[in-house]
């Protein structure tokens with residue numbers, strides 16, 4: 133037992149307290165679905181009506197629980213349960229309330245509601261955590277689906293952490309309204325003058341760690357029959373946006389196979405070589421996926437009976453491990469050079485665009501795995517395919533971790549399929565973390 137451990141934080145009592153808190157969580161999710169849903173799905177527009185309704189609903193629930201509510205200049209909402217030591221850096225349990233257009237009810241909001249439910253469970257057990265616990269309802273995580281001209285999504289967390297370029301206030305245009313980010317901030321009662329690079333609204337030194345619960349956006353937990361996952365990293369990517377393979381057009385009836393410089397066969401060989409390398413790395417336990425989403429011959433020049441002289445294609449490689457991405461980039465370049473030499477073609481790959489993966493905090497990951505074990509929750513460690521606010525917190529130097537909750541049907545769809553029982557498993561894990569450090 134460590135010094136912060138308190139009676140009542142053990143498995144059975146905690147499970148019962150979380151079970152008692154879940155009707156509140158269910159009612160909040162139902163209220164959100166009723167008020168921000170339509171026939172095609174859920175729409176909670178950043179700094180628009182739906183997101184604002186969500187923030188107001190969360191604040192009302194938090195006030196009912198006796199939490200202290202505060203807002204920053206970006207409109208992010210902070211709901212705080214005071215801990216035993218008000219000077220100790222606080223836990224931040226964060227997620228977003230906005231959605232993509234016609235998305236689902238759980239992507240984002242489930243994480244905020246899970247934070248409130250975890251606090252309700254601690255309150256029911258009369259556990260006062262060692263440090264303040266702040267549930268943060270973050271603005272505009274899905275900004276990439278709403279704004280053009282922003283340097284990526286995650287606007288609310290980037291504003292809170294002082295990571296937003298000031299120019300984005302005017303270059304980011306919400307595509308449904310045609311209005312700038314600045315205009316929307318002002319309309320929502322926020323203060324764009326206080327927002328920008330280096331102007332953090334949240335002091336990282338005051339944060340012990342950031343923890344985010346999110347529905348899994350793929351089918352892995354569903355297929356493995358596990359309620360929760362502990363996220364290892366948020367995948368980065370290496371992409372070839374418009375590579376070409378150049379061979380030689382020839383008469384398809386008259387040119388013997390050995391004389392051909394066939395761009396389709398050469399490109400196919402490259403794709404299969406990448407597939408083989410994926411198999412090798414995956415079976416060695418590495419995180420890796422890749423997509424060749426476009427493959428084309430030129431409709432103006434190709435024909436059924438002509439040896440194809442040119443292929444354009446794309447390549448998107450993703451991994452949570454920067455070394456795996458580097459290995460794959462080197463492999464693709466070497467394989468292309470080898471195939472080109474043997475087949476008399478030329479690959480113009482054009483250079484990879486690179487987005488660096490975010491490896492989440494190792495100590496927190498281990499704590500989550502230990503917590504799941506202590507609670508008897510079957511869990512697995514897994515990478516996140518989608519981006520999340522947690523990567524911005526890591527970027528700002530705040531130790532961050534994520535819990536995934538099993539979810540059928542994927543995310544950003546109207547029929548996201550998380551159950552309240554699975555959410556309760558994630559809430560138990562959050563409450564365990566809060567009670568134990």
Ligand SMILES: [Zn+2]
Pocket residue numbers: 228239240273346
């Ligand atoms: Zn999300």
